[in-house]
Amino acid sequence: MSPQNPTDIARAALYQLTEDGLPPTPENYGKYYRKVSGEEAPQEQVDQNTCGPLLTMIRDMLGEASERTGTLASDLQSHNKTIKSSIDDLSQAQEKKRMLQLLGTILTTTTSIHSSVEDAHLDLAATKMALEHIKNELQESRHLMQEDWLTGAQNRRAMDMVLTKEVARAQRSATKLTVAMLDLDYFKRINDEFGHDAGDKLLQHLTLITKAVLREADSLIRYGGEEFLIILPETDINGAQFVMDRLKQAFQKTPLAYDGKPIPVTFSAGLARLTSDENGHALVMRADAALYEAKHAGRNCVKIAAD
Incomplete structure (x- = not known):
């Protein structure tokens, strides 16, 4: 039996996405949601906005939840009227048979209220779990999209966001901000002598060492x-x-030990301090220029960019 409401469809889509081992991107969420629901979208629409299908899925889920709570409120109001009316009649009833009928109505209505509330609670709990799952998966997906696949350092996509945030914060609070552009010396020689696998291991080694030295805020x-x-x-x-x-x-x-042999490594670096009238891109370019000065100066040294 196929899912009937947006929450069930979303849960089934999430399950199939996990089973197929696909990354939890908005595009994949939307694709699987349409697949489970039997709805097909034009290819150009998917290409234009990969977040659109996911937003549609979330909108449908929230719409169904809103409809459920609205129906529940209406049912409760109707049931309350029935109970109030039955209680009023019960206070005036003289015959035992009539009293039993009214008590039966009150009991039936109370049971209906309990059932309605319980069903709504289960549906809303399922919707909440599905939305939390989507949120957690998207956070993980966002993290992976901002991480360099080889080293685990952040990538250029993350750099734009971090740099923009830190430049704005430094200028707003009049605090210092410095960047360092670092480049391994003679990296091509290492690849040629030891192989590209050694080069990859060296980049990973550099990342681990650097992270151990840096602060959490860096x-x-x-x-x-x-x-x-x-x-x-x-x-x-x-x-x-x-x-x-x-x-x-x-x-x-x-030093990195590769095939039992240590690979000594040095680096060149350029430093640049943020000035009051520049943006993140200009700051990085000055650090990069200072790095090239360090390489032309014989490598294994650090140069400072002029403000």
């Missing part, structure tokens, strides 16, 4: 290839330089 972003951006809120140039020194020490003490 952000590590894989900017591209072996290049990483570090966002340091409430940090001036001296504080950022201290972080770079700690990273250098951490890399020296814990």
Whole structure:
């Protein structure tokens, strides 16, 4: 038997989505919701707005829940009138037979109220669980979409949001904000000598070491290839330089061991402090320019961008 209401359809769609092991994106939610409900949407509509099907599913679920509560309110009002009328008649009844009839009406009406409330409670509880499931899955999906698949650092998509937020916060509260653009030295040589698997392991190793050094408020972003951006809120140039020194020490003490051989690694970095009249993009470009200065200066060093 196929689901009849939006909540049942949503739950069935969620179950099938999980069974098929597909990522919980809005597009997949909408696709499976239509599949279970038997509704087909034009392909161009799906392509234009992947969130549309999911919003339709949530709207239908909430509409069904609203209708259920509205019906419940109407039923309760009607039942209350019946009970009140029966109680009024009962107070005036003289015959035993009539009293039993009225008590039977009151009992039947009370049972109907209990049944209506219980059914509505179960339906609303199911709707709540389905919506919470969608919320949790979308949060996880959003997290995965903002994470670099290889290293676990944040990706460029996340960078735009984090940088915009931190720049706005720093300018609003007149606090310091510094970014560091970091690039592994001679990474191509490592790939050529040890293989690309070693290169991947080295990027993962760099991410783990860097995260261990950074604070919780800091952000590590894989900017591209072996290049990483570090966002340091409430940090001036001296504080950022201290972080770079700690990273250098951490890399020296814990080189990556690959096939039983340590792979020593150094990095070059460029630092830039946010000025009052620039945006996040300009800040990153200045840090990137300082990074290239560090590479031209012989690598394994840190350069500071002029304000």
